[in-house]
Amino acid sequence: MSGRALTPSQTVGPFFHIMLREPMNALATPQTAGTRIRIEGVVYDGDRAVVPDAMVEIWQANAAGRYRHPADLRPAPLDPAFVGFGRCGTDERGFYSFDTIKPGPVPFDAQRVQAPHISMLVFARGLLDHLRTRAYFDDERANADDPVLHLVPQQRRPTLLAEHRTDAGRVVYRFDIVLQGDRETVFFDL
Amino acid sequence: MDGPGRDPSTFPPYLYEAYRATVRRSPKQPLIPLPQTLSEITGPGPAISAALHQTVQGAVGAEDTDLTTNMGTGTEAMGERIIVTGRVLDEHGAPLVGTLVEIWQTNAAGRYRHRVDQHHAPLDPNFLGYGRCLTDTNGVYRFVTIRPGAYPWQNHPNAWRPAHIHFSLFGPSWVSRLVTQMYFPGDPLQPLDPIFNSVPTGAAQARLVAQYAHDVTQEGYALGFRFDIVLRGPRATPFEPFEAAQRATR
Incomplete structure (x- = not known):
């Protein structure tokens, strides 16, 4: 086993919908x-114009805080009815949305x-590599002690907080x- | 737990002015270094592969490695038939087994099957331009397709994208996710292409160019190209059960 140089990234381009079967x-x-x-929101560029050709992917734990992944060896239960991955292309308004559950x-x-x-x-x-971020929940008390939020300068932390509202009885977070x-938005170097 | 982050000698910068779309879409604030926590050393790759495998066992997914026929019209796509194969490895050279590889591309005339593509070139009614497969026990993927065409774009006067195939891979973790493009050897458009040139070194650019492989070429059928892909692995070891996490999940 010798060390291998990584394959560079390239933009997803405007035609990725071919992949969204x-x-x-x-x-x-x-x-x-x-x-x-x-969880829903709009993707904006530096001119505050909507980005109608972005693709957003999410990954999350289940309601018990367990990831469906072999590296998560904890005893918290897997949910047979939940994987935790989603993918959505933005529409002409730059809008994306995911119907999911709140992770633990x-x-x-x-x-x-x-x-x-x-x-x-x-x-x-226009993104030569994907950008990495996290959505937290603005009504969550545990945010105050979150070690990753503490790595972010305080004045920029609000960009990572999805805003809670109730819409026709449904819980919606705007991000x-x-x-x-x-x-x-705060983006991470990972 | 701290990874090195994106390697600036391999990965393109977000702002690369020659590629105009980066000017308004690249972040201006510094990226915040993120430690590799359980959220980053896990990822959807294994679960997606497991779900796809159920499809691959049946009739539907099995045909998706042959882009010359997977439009399902019963007629082959037009163009120069090629075989594209390679290994998916981690940075230690270990094969990544059962990982999903997705590709999409133009047809032989340089036209995508996509409403946004208004390039004045014919659509091929027998070409979809999408394929997917899982790597085998040696980390090998293999597609039969047609050689994609070059096409013009609006970035600068007389701008043409070199022929390329888009690749999307999840790998084992959130850290390993990669979307990239494979190019063809000897294409004179590469040195003129800002997207290709955004890769910071010649050595790294060379890793995006497939090699002609005569041992892959199938007599009387198709030319062969080899394109290996190396994905980042997670740095941290798996999380063992421990008290704090158990408390947190009760």
Whole structure:
């Protein structure tokens, strides 16, 4: 086994919809455990113009805080009705949405816990590599102790908080993604 | 737990002015270094592969490695038939087994089957331009397709994209996710292409160019190209059960 140089990234381009064979933004079925939420928002560029050709991917734990992945060896239960992956292309208004459940908290290290969050990737024409961010929940008290939020300068943290509202009895979190400029979303180097 | 982040000698910068769309879409604030927590060392790859495998067992997914016929019209796509194969490895050279590889591309005339593509070139009614497969026990994927065409775009005067195939891979973790493009050897458009040139070094650019492989070429049928892909692996070891997490999940 010798070390190998990584393959560079390239933009997803404007034609990735060819790859989106079927809608993948409904993560929760009637059998899925947990609080139903919708997470939705608009992707904006540096001119505050909507980005109608972005692709957003999400990855999250289930309601018990367990990831469906072999590296998550904890005893918290898997939910047979939940995977935790979603993918959505933005529409002509730059809008994306996912119907999912609120994830449980997951560990940061042996002592500390992370507040519930959804990992997000943004792909688009003009992005030579995807951008990595996280959506936290603005009504979640655990945010105050979240070790990752504490890595972010305080004045920029609000860009990572999805805003709660209730819409016709449904819990909706608004999470706009600003690629550049005023209130630019925090993106991570991973 | 701290990874090195994106390697600037391999990955393109977000702002690359020659590629105009980056000017308004690249972040201006510094990226915040993110430790690799359980959220990053896990990822959807294994679960997606497992779900796809159920399809591949049946009749539907099995045909998706042959882009010359997977439009399902019963007639073959037009163009120069090629075989594209390679290994998907981690940075230690270990094969990534059962990982999903998705590709999409133009037809032989340089036209995508996509409403946004208004290039004045014919659509091929027998070409979909999408394929997917799982790597085998040696990390090998293999597609039969047709050689894609070059096409003009609006980035600068007389701009043409070199022929390329888009690749999307999940790999084992959120860290390994990769979307990239494979190019063909000897294409004179590559040095003129800002997207290709955005890759910061010649050595890294060369890793996006497939090699002609005569041992892959099938007599009387198709030319062969080899394109290996190396994905980042997670740095951290798997999370063992421990008290804090158990408390958190109760």
